[in-house]
Structures are given as structure tokens and as C-alpha cells.
Amino acid sequence: MEKNNRLNAKDLINVGIYTAICAVICCAVAITGVIPIMMVLLVVFVPLFTGIPYMMFLTKVKKFGMILILNILMGALMWVTGMSWYALAVGTVSGIIAELIYRAGNYNRKWNGIIAYAVSGIYCWANYFGIFFNADAYFSTRQNYGQEYIDAVTGMLPVWMCPVLLVIDIACGIIGGWIGTKVLKKHFVKAGIA
């Protein structure tokens, strides 16, 4: 292992690639959010599906800062595509925490990686802040969704759901990460890519 701890071009390119893959998968999943029940279930599906590329990404992480950059970029993409800046703020903080967790495992321990993934994934949960804390403003921009949609979503999301969703998000993150390591072991380690 090289002693050089500065990020070089190779690391940064890896960050870019896996951010792109995660973002494409997120987009594909998030489109289903037009159905009210799926809107709530996004917090389940996004962590489950992005688990595989993320665990693959973690095998490339050997230096401090890569997880953080990925999280910042994901948050920024969420913001640009019209969620809210909460994702960016929460993503940055959770990125630092995930980074520390994974570093504590020396950048190779499996369970540290899974927990780091679960923690860093909570930017997905942050997207719901708008509904919880500022519901009127949130739905004023979505009037045309129709009153039924608004009623359906707000009915499913009273304020006490906020911590519940966080727990669900982290649990699904752990499951997703676990699936990710399984898939990694089944396919990529054998092929010599990971």
C-alpha cells in the first residue's frame, strides 16, 4: 500500500464514475415517486438499489475524502434536480461520519463499509424535510399534482414519521449494503475486478 495520502486523478475519476452510476440508478428509481405510495417507499428502494455500486465503490476507497466528495456531489445533484438543499447539507455531514466509520475499519473491514453506506445514504431521507417542516410551501409548488396526491402523501407522512423514516432508511441501507457485499463476492471478486 502506498504511503501517499493525497487524492490523485485516478481516485477522483473513480469517484466521478460511481457517482454517475448511483445518480442514474437514483433517477430511475425516483421516477416512480409520482405514485403516492412509491413517494414514501423511495426511502426503501433507493438504498436497496444503490447498494451494489456503492459497495463496489468502497473497494476502491483507500484514502480520506472520497466518500465525502461522492456525498457532496450526490447532494448537489439532488439540489439541481429540484429536491432541496437539505440533501446537500445532510449529505455533507453524513459523508464525514461515514468517512470516519470506514476509516476506523482501515478501509477494508466489511461491516464498517456496510454501516458507512447506511449512514451516508441518509441524504435520501433528507429529501423529505420539505414535507415535514414546511408542508404548505412544499405543496404550493406542486398544486398541479392534484389535491388527491397531496392528501395521499400528507396522510402518509405525519410529523412523527420523520424519525421512523430515518430508521427505515438506515435499516434499508444496511440491507442494501449487505446485498452489495454478497453480489460483490459472487461476481466481482471472482472476476478480479474488485
Next chain:
Amino acid sequence: MEYRLKRDLHSLLDPRTKLLLLFTSSVFVVGNAGEKWMVVFYWILVYLPVLLLFIEREWKAGLISIAIYVGSYFAQMALQHDLTPLESALALMLYIITKILPTVILARYIVKTTKVSEFLAAMNRMHVTDKLTIPISVIFRFFPTVAEESRAINNSMKMRGIEMGAKKATEAVEYRMVPLIASCSIIGEELSAAAMTRGLDVGKNRSCIWNIRFGVFDWIILVLCLLCFIWWGVGRFFI
């Protein structure tokens, strides 16, 4: 005849202006900040990307996108009241299209007309660290690749009869995700080798063959964006 490279030969706008415009557009068109108060700027921001496409002589893309936009806008206006559930789902879809399409067009314009070296040089000029600009340029380079790869994988999986919504849903997901990641990671290796030969790793200031500076149009767009934010601020905090 002597050959001379035209160093000013690039798209109309500076990369920095394009990014500012994208940011403004995502706040006011997608995020819909200010609502009724911002209506004039809203329409300017909606039609500006199409205008930019026309200026770059992208007639076909411009016409198609404006047709889709106008069509879904009026369809959405027609579907306002007393809807059956199906109609309201349709209206919702159309509404999302009208929200997101202008910014998508703008993003497409930016990706098409900005060279990566131009982008990196402009960001360097703004003292944004390499640690953010390199991943960002890779992301933009990679979106089309991921889409292309996944289309190809999708086709071959269809040929093998492994389809979404079949009995084995996990299999369908796994057989798509794994080849996608594998091929992307291999492309990534090649990309970093290419970056290495271009001296991205040297750590010295890189030069850029294109002259990057603000022109008249850049200032116009800049003033427009600033006006948007000022007008929004006035409406938000003083009235």
C-alpha cells in the same frame, strides 16, 4: 495558406456563465422559488435554453424540445379540474415535464457545447479545487456512457428472456446491475490511464488552448441572473 488555430473558437458563452445560468434555472424553474412574483423571469428562463440551442444552430433539438414543452404545457392547463384518477396521473406527469424540461434542455446544451478542458480551465480560474472539478467532469462524460451501456445490456437480457416484472425480479435486477458496474469500472480504468497521459496527475498548473474570457453575451446573462435573484429577494423580504 498558413494554418492558424482559432483560439476564440468556442461556444457563445463562458463555462462559468453556463453554470450560473443552470443554477438560476434550477432555483427558479424547477424549484419554483417566488412563484407569481417571478413570472416574467420564469418565462425568460424557460425559453432562454431553446434560444441558446438556436444560436448554436441546433435547429432540430431546439424545435423538438419547444414542441414538447408547449404541447405538454397546454395539455396540462387543459387537465386542471374534475379529473379521474387516470387523468390526474397524466396531468402530474405532464406537469413534471413542464417543470424539468427547460433545465434538462439547458443541461444538454451545456454538455454539448462545453469542452472538458474548457470547463477545467474555467473552474481553475475560479479557484475551485481539482477534487471537485475532476469528478464533476467525469460525471458529465459518464452519463451518456452509463445510459448507452445499460441500453445494450437491457437488449441482451431481453434476448435471453430475463425481463423486468418477470417471476424472478431479483435476478432481473442483478443481471442488469452487475454487467453495468463491471463494464463501467473497466471504462473507468481506461479513462484514468488517459488522464494520466494528459498529465492530470502532475500537480502543476495546466494550460488551456482555448481563450476563456467573458464576452458581451456573458455579461447580459450574468446581469439577467443577478436581476432574478435581486427581484426574488425584493419580493421575499421587503413586500
